[in-house]
Amino acid sequence: MKTITKLFATALTAFAIFTTTNLNAQEMTTMSTNNGMAFKVGVGLNGGLFRKSSPMEYSYGADLKLQWDLTKDVAVTASGGYAKLKGRNNALDFDFIPAKGGVKVFAIERMYLAAEAGAGFGIEDGAKTNFIYTGGLGYEWNNGLDIGIRYEGYVNDSSSTTYFRQTGQYAVRLAYNFKL
Template identity: 30%
Template sequence: MKKILLAAALLVGVSFTTFAQSTGSANRFSIGLEGGAPIGDAADFYNAVIGGSIKFEHPIATSTAFTLSAGYSAYLGKTVAGIKNPSYTAIPIKAGIKYHFTEGFYGEGQLGAAIGTKSGSKVAFAYAPGIGYDFGGGVDIGLRYEGWAIKTNNGLGNSNSVTLSQIAARLAFSF
């Protein structure tokens, strides 16, 4: 089901980019460093989140762009009751819409998947609403909430949904 949702989001995005009128703006790429603070249940097992990402933006209307991003994120495990929790690493791939409210200030929403990098890891449904400011000259800073919903199995035939959540910041350089 998650793969179908991701495919649908990508198809809608590609449709928008194919049929949208040109706004005169150019496509942009950005490379960013990311850091986050785990929140909710994730804060009980992880100290911090670090990573990086690449993002592509394609204008689809005045002040609006379709985005595609991919990256690498690591939830760094913390020691709980003398036991070191292992880190959890994933490759998040997301598509979204970015809207500029003013020349620099924007809001963005993204949906996608976070693909675990370790053997036996599951694919999580990823969602990330956020805000940011484009300072011009290629510097952009964003702040977002990001959640990864993962279905787990307790080994007794019962499935459960767990969400790894974070408040994250991204410092990016665009070109």
């Protein structure tokens, strides 16, 4: 648990530093078109840690996320990428392509709550598809920088050659969003 505590402490400290250093009197600009909607593409890097009871130890990956801002407070997301889960003592490594859809709710200015669900398509022969669910929070700056923390759970098919019991990770995502 100490490693997870350190990860969260580091993420929260970085989040606090980034948000408090930009709290000067600034005019809020939005990335929207004339009809109030906006499209963004985010390129991100991910890293996470699992609980001690999990067969997995850590993960890393990259993603591409499409975001459609329906209003200034609600956005719909779709993402895909690559993820690698590393097992404890090199017992099991699992490579997959996650495909998820979800929603972001901007509760306070640029701060958001996010939820996603989708599938993780195993790359190895005999690997089955995982069900993936996530929930977290983050902050999106006007300059395009986006940082988020989340819990991501995995439910695996027991007939898979890369089977591991249901588990989840605590992850950090650093990304940059491009306006379309």
